Amino acid sequence: MNRKINLLTFIFFCLLSCKQTSTQSTEPNAADGITVSAVSDDPLPSWKESTVKKDIIAYIDKVTKESRDFIPTESRIAVFDNDGTLWAEKPLVQELFAFYRVKKMVGADPELAQKQPFKAVLDKDKSYFEKGGEKALVELVAATHTGMTEDEFEAGAKDFFKAAKYPGKNVPLKQIRYQPQLELLDYLRAKGFKTFIVTGGTVELVRAVSEDYYGIPKEQVIGTSFKYKFNDAKDAIQRDPSLDHFNDKEGKPTAIQLHIGQRPVFACGNEGGAGDLAMLRFSQGSKYLSFQLIVNHNDSIREYNYQEKDNLSLKTAAKYKYHVISMKDDWEKVFADK
Secondary structure: OOHHHHHHHHHHHHHHOOOOOOOOOOOOOOOOOOOOOOOOOOOOOOEOOOHHHHHHHHHHHHHOOOOOOOOOHHHOEEEEOOEOOOEOOOOOHHHHHHHHHHHHHHHHOHHHHHOOOHHHHHOOOHHHHHHHHHHHHHHHHHHHHOOOEHHHHHHHHHHHHHHOEEOOOOEEHHHHEEHHHHHHHHHHHHOOOEEEEEEEEEHHHHHOOHHHHHOOOHHHEEEEEEEEEEEOOOOEEEEEEEEEEOOOOOHHHHHHHHHOOOOOOEEEEEOOOOOOHHHHHHHHOOOOOOEEEEEEOEOOOOOOEOOOOOOHHHHHHHHHOOEEEEHHHHEOOOEOOO
16 A cells, blocks of 8 residues: 555544444543552553463563573563554544644634635535545645644644543543553563554654653654654744655554664554554564564443454464453453543
């Protein structure tokens, strides 16, 4: 699939996809924060005592002790997808942010409400984008995500995260993070791993909250990006409407190589769009003992139940012996409380 088709798929899915959700959970009731208690003997208390949990602990123990499988600290690289892996993705937070930006822009300039593509968004007119194709989609993304300095964008993103509530659950976005994954991130870091987010979403949006939400500094976030230029008059970085890198599927390993310079030994993605398989495969090629995880969204009561029509991610996991996290069977609780 070429970059043009990928871009269209990404934008259309983010901004106008139907909400393919099943029975939604009650409001989250998981443990507080992202830090695992230092006095707890269990590094993953929100995980059930399943084979997946035991294999994760056994792997981390094996590669961090002096043995033939020991991995030097500088090579302990762990990468995580974000949407559907660290937080819920039905709907995508990126989609919510785009709608938020349209409303903010129309509020500042009401005349935009009668202009496209703003009118189509406000009217929920998907046919406009279906008929307009790439031109209409790129126009919307350019209007809502570019044409400002990075400082201005980050300030707007932080305002969005402060106020936004997640549809269907009516909780702050911080409460759609997966508590078991927060514990896993902490556990890996406690054992000398450096944790990265490798997301298909725009890198600037995730960077706005990565430290607060996940304990991951913004320089350890890799994502879809637009081209930058330096604005001398403003002494600031400005983002152009041109796409620089689409960070999905095969784009993820190339971005990891560019930004990190080595294969990760631990990689976690999710089943739903097959966007993480190349990243997991890249990780499996490490010269060190590696570990791959795929989150399977099969809990219609506490989260959602959705799978790929062709089950490609689960088939690939079986073929290459990736570990599959059953949300229903492997997680004692799903969401963080705050």
